[in-house]
Amino acid sequence: MRGKTRVVATSSEAQAHGVTPGMALTEAKALAADLLPLPWDDERIARAALDVTTALLSASPRVSWNGTHGRTAARGHGEGVWWVDAAGLGNEAKLAANLVAIADGLHFGPARAGIADSAIAAYAATFGGTGARGQAQTHRRVDAQPHTRTDAQPHSRAGVQPRIVPPGADARYLAPFPVTLLELDDDLADALRGLGLTTFGQLAALDADEVEARFGPEGLAAHKLARGLDSRGPTTPRDDALPAIEVEMGGPVATAEPLLFVLKGALASLGEALHAKGLAAREIALALDLDDGTIAVRAVRPARPTSHPDALFDHCRLALEGWQLPEPATALRISATITVPASGEQGDLLAPRWADPAALAAAFERIRSSEGADAVALPEVRDGHLPADRGAWVEETDARGHRGTGAREDTRPAREPTAALRILPAAAPLHVRLGRSGLAAFRHGDAWHDVAEWSGPERLVPRWWRSDAAGAAGEPAGPRDYYTARTADGTLWLLRRDAPSHEWFVEGWWD
């Protein structure tokens, strides 16, 4: 019973009294005085459906509960119908009998099965060769064919042998069945009845364009089903519902602060839902219901998939803060639109402070979202001949975290440390004063530095082997003279003089 007055599903005992789905409750009670109406419980139905699906998976790898398809043109087939893939499984009669036995074993009631090319023909076949109105059909035995489907209906009548519709004969098989099998809406059913269209065959004989013009999309969908054209079918069972969180703001909100406050909690819930499913979000849809009834949506893409709420919050906060909303927001919705399986790593039981790589990856993701994609990097040596080209920072996606105890002793002999070079991101121009012995002083920033000693030049030509030779970041081409100078305070500088322009730069220093 769904709602207050309509019967949605019935037991075989109620059907024996003439109670049928769609009947008003008062009408049903008039037919069966001892009828026990039960409220519709979606969760209970879903749990029971999961049990049936799990049991049927022992017979075929692809099983779909029709309740997950929604109630389309074939409404009312609904929750008691499962689509099972029979393709390539051998003896179809044996498979159908096996499915019926499995469904009967769950004690939901007697089950029926039918095999056909299309879902609607298989559904009709579950009523057996007599058809829904007692019209006899005879079929010969066929082998398994691609796209052959089985319809098992545990809630239905007992004693009906599984029927196998020959390949390519769905339309012919369906022709004598009544259109009421489609469970059309009342207006369309009345219209068809008024026109004398009572069977699949009569409906299928009409021209599709005329049906669409007269009855609209729903009539066209019924016409396709009547011809045995059904897009429904079994799929690999999985939970496709991606996590989504919706929060009402309680009133129009024009500033970002309340939204950020709500967003943090919503993302925590979303992160938990993703984590429970073993997923990481590659893209999040951030939607705001605006006061004028419109919806503003913005996609947030972390640089790397993550389910960590803090990392997601940083990205969403940046998106939200730079968002000029035309109207105040009344509700916030976030949903993971693209997900990927989250990577995991087994922790080391014997390492007391094993660091979770996922947590480390999430921390790096937060830093990247705020400081740029190149903010977390690994140093790498390159085979360049310019000082600035002899190494590079490479982005690393594999966040390795390791935390030992420091108990491991290093037995390597100590070596003399060598000075580390620091290179400015962009060479800074210098004012140079030359004396009798060459470099005398240079001004870097606001201060003049007296040069005590210097060495050089080392002439290097950037990318001399290329015709379009130029320095990094569009720096001028041509020879460069590198000098090493020690200033009075002991600092060792790396200086550069561009030969064509005679301009001086500081590239870095040893530290």
Next chain:
Amino acid sequence: MGVAALAQPAAGGRLHLELALPEQVRRLVPATRRGLAFGIPALDTALPSGVPRGQITAFEAPLGSGGTTLLLALAETTLRADEGVALVDAERSLAPQAAAHLAALGPFWVVRPKAHENAWWCADILLRTGAFGLVIVDRVSVPARRVAVRLQRLAHDKDTALVIREAALRARTDARTHGGTGTAMGYGASVRLCVGASDSPFVPALSGWGGAWPAARRLRVTTLKGGAPRAAEVVVGIPLPDRLRPHWAVRDRRAPQRADRRPQRKSRK
């Protein structure tokens, strides 16, 4: 992966029991842990307890004094001790070739924030992961007191050594002068090291003009806080450039240096 108990009579007739534990089981056995070492004997002798875990160590090293060299040495020793290291390069000036050898030793990550002030937030994030035994914040301004307190607490909770190298000692002095709290003492560093470099004269690496190169430098590291005042001298080599590196198969064709030769002199017409 068995556990063997070896019992043998020791001097005095008592039994001496020794357990030979596998490496992973040994990790579970609590042991007295010293701080992190630099791997430089002179410096480790001057700082016998090492760079403490769970504490802040202030590193006062002016520009060009060799502070980066010592910090990378500390990172190398920590990596060799099987612990992760994160370095926040606030100035974004560390040459990758200077630290590339560390990436091969273990989990070594360099974080290069957009701006100096963001370095503290990055350090906060890194400390919270608990994945690192050592976090270095290099070339930053003095942290505000509340920031320092939070970092100190995180370092303590995660048992991570946090080393902070200030970018400008002048800022610290100014803060102290103007009543600020941004001193090493003020931000709660338990150890404070000061690095100063001696001049390194240029010595001829090759014959010929321009063939001189600075000799190895001597760094003087002084313990200002966190133990008895001690000083250590560390010798730091300066890598010789390729142009001054003689090759056995290539004869040096440059003319010998003339004493009266003056570089950069232009002839006047």
